Amino acid sequence: MHAIIDSLFTPIGDDGMIGILLILNGLKVTLFVTFFAVILGAVLGICTTLMKMSGRWYLTWPAHIYVSVIRGTPVVVQLVILYFIVLSALDVDKITAAVIAFGLNSGAYISEIIRAGIQAVDKGQLEAARSLGLSQGQAMKEVILPQAVKNILPALGNEFIVLLKETAVIGFIGGVDLMRAGEIIRSRTFEDVVPLFTCAVIYLLLTYSFTLLLSRFEKRLKQSD
Numbered sequence: 001m002h003a004i005i006d007s008l009f010t011p012i013g014d015d016g017m018i019g020i021l022l023i024l025n026g027l028k029v030t031l032f033v034t035f036f037a038v039i040l041g042a043v044l045g046i047c048t049t050l051m052k053m054s055g056r057w058y059l060t061w062p063a064h065i066y067v068s069v070i071r072g073t074p075v076v077v078q079l080v081i082l083y084f085i086v087l088s089a090l091d092v093d094k095i096t097a098a099v100i101a102f103g104l105n106s107g108a109y110i111s112e113i114i115r116a117g118i119q120a121v122d123k124g125q126l127e128a129a130r131s132l133g134l135s136q137g138q139a140m141k142e143v144i145l146p147q148a149v150k151n152i153l154p155a156l157g158n159e160f161i162v163l164l165k166e167t168a169v170i171g172f173i174g175g176v177d178l179m180r181a182g183e184i185i186r187s188r189t190f191e192d193v194v195p196l197f198t199c200a201v202i203y204l205l206l207t208y209s210f211t212l213l214l215s216r217f218e219k220r221l222k223q224s225d
Helices: 002-009 019-052 057-072 075-086 094-120 123-131 136-173 178-189 193-224
Strands: none
Touching: 002 019, 002 178, 002 193, 019 057, 019 094, 019 136, 019 178, 019 193, 057 094, 075 094, 075 136, 094 136, 123 136, 136 178, 136 193, 178 193
């Protein structure tokens, strides 16, 4: 009990910093980065999928290179290179750099998820839509994509959970996310158990809550079929 009070509810340094407030601020950063990175990743994922399926080499090749580079390198390496090299001259703050880095990373994986979802729809659906007079774009928008979204929803939810946990490396560029907040408390109080288990429990609660919400949403979609 003393360890909890000393780590989370009393000043942990000469600057009067309180551990629990540091944890809450770190949690806010983690959720902010995850939310906007998912939005950026979804936009990039859709664009990349369309480029790969266009059949034009000048669109297909850049999309393939982007997906291959992102999937072939660790996210922490991408984050460090983006912040310290690519964006170093633009004076971009750490949180914005993290959103861009994780959005770029997520976009590559989401594009593969969307592509798999579209390919899982029976080809006859597209042919039937075209035979009814719909254009290629209308057929994709009105017939294929609604079915593909249902197919990829579990995978998209899993991607969000993975991204939420991957943001724990923001500390590599000096950002204070949830995990980094725990590390700061640990370094100041020399207490390992309380800050690290606090971070682990918060991550667990976040992922479990999102999984539960996604599961209920999937059930509603099935009921509407």
